[in-house]
Amino acid sequence: xTDSELLSxxxxxxxxxxxxxxxxxxxxxxxxxxxxxxxxxNRVARYLLEKGYDIVPVNxxxxxxxxxKCYKSLSDIPGQIDIVNIFLNPSRIPPAVDQAINSGVEVxxxxxxxxxxxxxxxxxxxxxxxxxxxxIKLEYERLMT
Numbered sequence: 352x353t354d355s356e357l358l359s360x361x362x363x364x365x366x367x368x369x370x371x372x373x374x375x376x377x378x379x380x381x382x383x384x385x386x387x388x389x390x391x392x393n394r395v396a397r398y399l400l401e402k403g404y405d406i407v408p409v410n411x412x413x414x415x416x417x418x419x420k421c422y423k424s425l426s427d428i429p430g431q432i433d434i435v436n437i438f439l440n441p442s443r444i445p446p447a448v449d450q451a452i453n454s455g456v457e458v459x460x461x462x463x464x465x466x467x468x469x470x471x472x473x474x475x476x477x478x479x480x481x482x483x484x485x486x487i488k489l490e491y492e493r494l495m496t
Contacts, residue, residue, distance in 0.1 A: 364482055370494050372458050372480060373487075376433035377405055380425055380456075382447050383438035384408040386416045391462070392438035393417070395488045402491065407432065425450035434458040436487055437465055444470045452477045460487055 379399055384406075385392045396406050396417055408416040411423040422428050425435060425447065435451040437444065437460065444467035451459050452474060459474045460482040461467070471481045482490075 364480070366494055368480070369482065369490050372434065372460075372482070373491055373495055376458070378407060378430070378432050379404050379434045379436050379487075380407040380409050380422075380428060380432045381436045381438065382409040382425065383443075384410050384413075384416050384421070385438075386410075386413055391486075395436075395438075395462075395486065398488045398491075402495075425454050425456075428454070432456050434460050434487075436460045436462065438462050439465065441465055441467050448474050452479065458482065460485070462486055463489075 381392060381396045383392055384396050387393060396408070400406050400417060406417065406419060407428055408419050408421040409425060410416065410421050413421040415421050425432070432454055433456070435456050435458070437447055439447060444461065444465065448459055448470035456479060458480045461484060463484060463486045466484050471483055474481050
């Protein structure tokens with residue numbers, strides 16, 4: 352079994368919890384959102400927009416993505432964020448999770464292939480729900496449609 356398979360099992364998040372997260376969330380910050388339509392982050396963000404979520408792009412190199420103002424970091428976003436959806440190389444996760452903790456977010460969601468046990472544990476210790484190594488789009492399709 353791979354590390355990420357073990358981790359997905361060890362996180363113990365149930366389908367009911369995922370439904371609760373996806374059902375209650377309205378505003379999702381997508382960290383690492385690419386302006387390139389063929390990139391997974393862009394496809395997922397477009398899908399979430401179509402499903403009625405308010406998407407907030409986070410990419411320091413962009414001013415606007417998907418017609419939305421793009422922020423340099425989570426700490427620059429005004430108002431409450433429900434989910435921080437992370438599309439970053441795992442080595443860049445710790446600062447993103449620290450910003451998520453400081454922003455008072457309820458859920459940190461790390462996409463497929465994005466795993467950082469220490470950051471996940473740190474967020475959980477702050478009372479934040481963590482979904483790791485799962486695609487928010489695929490989970491939405493599986494559980495909400």
